[in-house]
Amino acid sequence: xxxxxxDLRQLKDQSQYDFTTTYEYVHRSHKGIGADIVRxxxxxxxxxxxxxxFRLRALDIFFKKPLPTWGPDLSSLDFEEFYYxxxxxxxxxxxxxxxxxxxKDTFEKLGIxxxxxxxxxxxxxxLDSEAVYGSLKKEWENQGIIFVDMDTAVREYPELVRAHxxxxxxxxxxxxxxxxxxxxxxxxxxxVPPGVQVDIPLQAYFRINAQSxxxxxxxxxxxxxxxxxxxxxxxxxxxxxxAALHTGVIEIFVEKGAHARYSTIQNWSRNVYxxxxxxxxxxxxxxxxxxxANLGSGITMKYPAVILKGPRAHGEVLSIAFAGAGQxxxxxxxxxxxxxxxxxxxxxxSISKDTGRSGYRGLVKVAKGANGVKSKVECDALLLDPGSRxxxxxxxxxxxxxxxxxxxASVSKIxxxxxxxLMSRGLSREQAAVMIVNGFLEPFIKELPMEYAVELNRLxxxxxxxxxx
Amino acid sequence: MNTLEIRDLxxxxxxxxxxxxxxxxxxxxxxxxxxxxxxxxxxxxxTLSYAxxxxxxxxxxxxxxxxxxxxxxxxxxDERARxxxxxxxxxxxxxxxxTLYSFLRAAVSARRGYKQTARDSGGGxxxxxxxxxxxxxxxxxxxxxxxxxxxxxxxxxxxxxxSGGEKKRAEILQLxxxxxxxxxxDETDSGLDIDALRIVAAGxxxxxxxxxxxxxxxTHYQRILNYIHPDFVHIFYEGQIVKSDGAELAEKxxxxxxxxxxxxxx
Numbered sequence: 031x032x033x034x035x036x037d038l039r040q041l042k043d044q045s046q047y048d049f050t051t052t053y054e055y056v057h058r059s060h061k062g063i064g065a066d067i068v069r070x071x072x073x074x075x076x077x078x079x080x081x082x083x084f085r086l087r088a089l090d091i092f093f094k095k096p097l098p099t100w101g102p103d104l105s106s107l108d109f110e111e112f113y114y115x116x117x118x119x120x121x122x123x124x125x126x127x128x129x130x131x132x133x134k135d136t137f138e139k140l141g142i143x144x145x146x147x148x149x150x151x152x153x154x155x156x157l158d159s160e161a162v163y164g165s166l167k168k169e170w171e172n173q174g175i176i177f178v179d180m181d182t183a184v185r186e187y188p189e190l191v192r193a194h195x196x197x198x199x200x201x202x203x204x205x206x207x208x209x210x211x212x213x214x215x216x217x218x219x220x221x222v223p224p225g226v227q228v229d230i231p232l233q234a235y236f237r238i239n240a241q242s243x244x245x246x247x248x249x250x251x252x253x254x255x256x257x258x259x260x261x262x263x264x265x266x267x268x269x270x271x272x273a274a275l276h277t278g279v280i281e282i283f284v285e286k287g288a289h290a291r292y293s294t295i296q297n298w299s300r301n302v303y304x305x306x307x308x309x310x311x312x313x314x315x316x317x318x319x320x321x322x323a324n325l326g327s328g329i330t331m332k333y334p335a336v337i338l339k340g341p342r343a344h345g346e347v348l349s350i351a352f353a354g355a356g357q358x359x360x361x362x363x364x365x366x367x368x369x370x371x372x373x374x375x376x377x378x379x380s381i382s383k384d385t386g387r388s389g390y391r392g393l394v395k396v397a398k399g400a401n402g403v404k405s406k407v408e409c410d411a412l413l414l415d416p417g418s419r420x421x422x423x424x425x426x427x428x429x430x431x432x433x434x435x436x437x438x439a440s441v442s443k444i445x446x447x448x449x450x451x452l453m454s455r456g457l458s459r460e461q462a463a464v465m466i467v468n469g470f471l472e473p474f475i476k477e478l479p480m481e482y483a484v485e486l487n488r489l490x491x492x493x494x495x496x497x498x499x
Numbered sequence: 500m501n502t503l504e505i506r507d508l509x510x511x512x513x514x515x516x517x518x519x520x521x522x523x524x525x526x527x528x529x530x531x532x533x534x535x536x537x538x539x540x541x542x543x544x545x546t547l548s549y550a551x552x553x554x555x556x557x558x559x560x561x562x563x564x565x566x567x568x569x570x571x572x573x574x575x576x577d578e579r580a581r582x583x584x585x586x587x588x589x590x591x592x593x594x595x596x597x598t599l600y601s602f603l604r605a606a607v608s609a610r611r612g613y614k615q616t617a618r619d620s621g622g623g624x625x626x627x628x629x630x631x632x633x634x635x636x637x638x639x640x641x642x643x644x645x646x647x648x649x650x651x652x653x654x655x656x657x658x659x660x661x662s663g664g665e666k667k668r669a670e671i672l673q674l675x676x677x678x679x680x681x682x683x684x685d686e687t688d689s690g691l692d693i694d695a696l697r698i699v700a701a702g703x704x705x706x707x708x709x710x711x712x713x714x715x716x717x718t719h720y721q722r723i724l725n726y727i728h729p730d731f732v733h734i735f736y737e738g739q740i741v742k743s744d745g746a747e748l749a750e751k752x753x754x755x756x757x758x759x760x761x762x763x764x765x
């Protein structure tokens with residue numbers, strides 16, 4: 031890293047790391063897009079001029095950029111129909127009674143504790159995990175780790191934010207990254223000093239702040255030389271949201287010899303467009319892993335990317351998608367090999383049922399001079415009924431001879447023989463199908479921390495309810 | 500007394516020609532009895548075993564199957580299994596990503612009546628729909644030791660990459676844990692070397708006497724019957740039982756082959 035982080039390591043007193051940011055204002059912007067809203071957001075957050083300029087520049091670019099001409103049909107997406115800023119406390123002020131029964135019922139089925147349910151449903155509450163979190167915070171502080179929400183980061187660490195924001199995902203990368211850059215709110219900022227190993231996964235979930243999982247979250251993670259960190263975003267429980275458009279931008283910097291992993295479990299309600307840009311740049315001998323599960327939302331477009339810019343850098347993208355009725359995933363991965371002896375593994379698994387569509391769209395690119403590159407892409411699709419659909423669009427763009435690239439794809443169905451075998455041992459048809467599906471997902475699930483793995487298994491079972499036989 | 504009764508059973512195979520159909524099979528198996536069903540390839544032996552277990556590809560067109568006096572024709576395979584019927588398959592199916600342990604625990608829990616949807620309504624805590632892990636693990640390990648199976652098998656995916664002999668041993672392990680009232684062993688001896696056959700047979704004999712199971716051993720060769728001694732031997736030919744007798748019938752088949760059966764019953 032070239033930035034001087036010394037000032038960042040002088041951590042302030044603990045109160046500044048309280049993640050429940052409070053604002054004086056009670057405000058919601060008018061519907062639709064405009065520079066006035068951008069200015070309002072920036073003013074409410076009391077941002078420096080450079081941040082406002084960044085936002086305004088982004089808005090300009092957003093207007094000029096066309097929608098993607100490929101992938102899912104976005105013609106029904108009307109940008110004027112959304113609110114682009116809702117003050118966090120207002121969105122949290124919802125009471126438990128207002129949460130739809132369908133969501134409550136799902137929480138019940140998942141067996142999520144009462145307090146947690148309220149948090150997940152956006153009802154303001156105090157979590158039991160706060161006590162645990164308090165002691166963790168102290169430990170992190172002592173190691174010089176920064177883990178704050180982005181608003182706080184802009185106030186407390188402006189130089190560091192300024193040096194990194196928009197560097198891996200440029201404003202103009204795509205229409206949605208521009209939209210996010212103009213209206214971003216919430217998200218996390220993580221900095222891990224050189225050589226520091228963060229033992230416990232950093233979980234956005236711990237941060238009791240509705241913004242953290244917000245509409246336009248912006249996250250920056252910096253793993254400095256030789257450090258390691260695992261960041262987990264999202265939750266297996268359904269994220270109830272009244273806002274129907276989510277465009278996050280996640281930028282990760284993996285410095286020399288560092289190791290970062292970013293895990294997401296996305297389960298937005300079905301009315302949501304989920305259009306996310308997440309990208310990591312990896313220096314020599316660094317290692318980046320995206321672990322990405324998609325179960326919710328209506329339309330999802332996301333292609334976690336690794337840019338392998340230093341020799342021997344390694345990137346992995348492991349993803350699963352489970353598309354049910356009315357859901358369309360256009361998800362995948364990108365591995366950009368810019369340096370010699372860089373390696374990448376992409377493993378994508380998708381399940382489709384009840385006419386759900388799940389597609390893999392991926393790119394493996396090897397630049398001139400990046401000799402000795404190895405890349406392996408594996409896409410497996412499981413179709414649960416005849417009306418469901420899976421598509422694979424692998425793109426390979428190689429400018430060097432000495433490379434090894436493998437691509438494997440498979441499409442399978444749950445076989446009658448497998449169901450019969452399991453049923454002949456006493457498992458119901460549904461239990462048997464869930465078991466086969468969980469087995470299909472196992473290589474992914476075993477990468478998750480235990481509690482997430484357990485919840486994901488349950489969630490898969492829920493998605494499967496009534497789907498077989 | 501527990502009985503499994505096959506009454507004039509007629510079966511046809513969906514989307515297939517005339518091969519392997521049943522044309523009115525009759526057999527009564529009582530608790531504690533060992534029956535061997537022998538016959539040439541294509542005589543319908545496996546069709547009978549699948550039909551007994553309720554495989555959807557095998558359509559019963561006439562007759563009945565009664566378990567303890569009640570017809571089970573309308574029941575799905577899982578319901579038949581939970582009522583105490585077991586089929587050790589000739590070709591056990593591999594399920595990727597599902598460990599032998601988690602499969603066994605789910606299956607045995609289902610057989611022993613742990614409700615899959617049991618849930619505590621208050622406090623958000625869930626009652627496990629599965630047998631307590633610690634006790635079950637001990638039980639499984641004890642059974643595996645008796646079958647001389649390495650316990651590392653528990654972490655492997657169900658039947659995936661198992662050798663023929665390992666698959667058959669895993670079938671008998673399931674039999675041991677599910678403790679059925681009636682078990683059908685379909686060509687369990689195929690793919691077993693002599694040592695494995697001895698171990699598997701010893702396991703079946705032990706379980707048979709412990710549980711007082713009724714057993715139906717389906718086999719092409721007499722070999723397994725040197726280790727598991729049948730009370731009755733039936734010759735299956737062209738979808739029917741054409742001859743029944745004591746253990747000596749198996750020896751005659753071994754010595755003379757099936758040619759005389761063909762001549763006598765065509």
